[in-house]
Amino acid sequence: MKTYTNTGSKDTRSGFGAGLTELGQTNENVVALCADLIGSLKMDDFKANHPERFFQVGIAEANMIGLAAGMTIGGKIPFTGTFANFSTGRVYDQIRQSVAYSGKNVKICASHAGLTLGEDGATHQILEDIGLMKMLPEMTVINTCDYNQTKAATIALAKHDGPAYLRFGRPKVPNFTPEDQNFEIGKAVQLTEGTDVTILATGHLVWEALEAAKSLHEKGISAxxxxxxxxKPLDDKAILESVAKTGCVVSAEEHNVIGGLGESVARVLSQHKPAPQEFVGTQDTFGESGTSDQLMDKYGLNAKAIINASEKVIKRK
Structure with a gap:
């Protein structure tokens, strides 16, 4: 089976910062807004080199979204930055009314998503943001897996017309996708070929899925x-073509199984090709304080959990 190499662990938020830096040099319409978390969002370089296009709004996330929506009227492409919890839950009304309903070209960029925010605990972690965002009409929802992909997605969003939510994280994770990749919004990427089970993973769980596939291969299971x-938009075609070969699915995400990727996949399957599915994600719960590794292990968001789910779903075929 095809294998992937970790070229060095990096945090995905730094991928966002690198993408924003490049956009600052290549697209004069790109502006950046931050809610008092410049360092955490890696927006320092953009601010230093383009102070006239950077806006520090302070701890006023709702105002940030309103300002960003207004800037689009003048042709600007605003990228907002704060923690995922504050990017979505705290300002949902402003996003719904001023951005989504109005069809404004705002890029809501959210770091520290999921459990891997770690020691800051449940009040800062968010496990329902994908559900909140994907339910908004015309909102594009992207959840990247490593540094390179986050950088590529950030750059791609500047060319995308319409509201979008870009989700990434704080911890250093394996960087394994191509540096020169062409990021195509809405187009899934097949990483390995298999015949026994389809593993659909997003964000930090993509690398864990690859590790699970290697272990499954050693057991004679082709993933x-x-x-x-x-x-959102989900690549229905890629999902259905894969399931036509394997006959079963495991979805894996650092998010509540209610409202996340898994539910979107289940909808596609129920409409077109019903098949057994197992869900790897948090089970309708809030998080807690702990290291990233401790929390991912406790809540079953790792290769081991994906292996167990794969073996279980294969038996249901």
Whole structure:
């Protein structure tokens, strides 16, 4: 089976910062807004080199979204930056009314998503943001897996017309996708070919899915791993073609199984090709304080959980 190499662990938020830096040099319409978390969002370089296009709004996330929506009227492409919890839950009304309903070209960029925010605990972690965002009409939802892909997605969003949510994280994770990749919004990426089970993973769980596939291969189980970096619009075609071969699915995400990638996949399957599915994600719960590794292990968001789910779903065929 095809294998992937970790070229060095990096945090995905730094991929966003690198993408924003490049956009600052190549697209004069790109502006950046931050809610008092410049360092955490890696927006320092953009601010230093383009102070006239950077806006520090302070701890006023709702105002940030309103400002960003207004800037689009003048042709600007605003990228907002704060933690995922504050990017979505705290300002949902402003996003719904001023951005989504109005069809404004705002890029809502959210770091520290999921459990891997770690020691800051449940009040800062968010496990329902994908559900909140994907339910908004015309909102594009992207959840990237590593540094390179986050950088590529950030750059691609500047060319995309319409509201979008870009989700990434704080911890350093394996960087394994191509540096020169062409990021296509809405187009899933098949990483390995398989015939026994389809593993659809997003965000930090993509690398865990690849590790699971290697272990499954050693057991004689052929797993097809697909990187679902865009949760909306979902690549229905890629999912259905894979399931036609394997006959069963495991979805894997650092998010509540209610409202996340898994539910979107289940909808596609129920409409077109019903098949057994197992869900790897948090089970309708809030998080807690702990290291990233401790929390991912406790809540079953790792290769071991994906292996167990794969073996279980294969038996249901």
């Amino acid at each position: 097809e791993v697909i990187n679902i970096h865009t949760i």
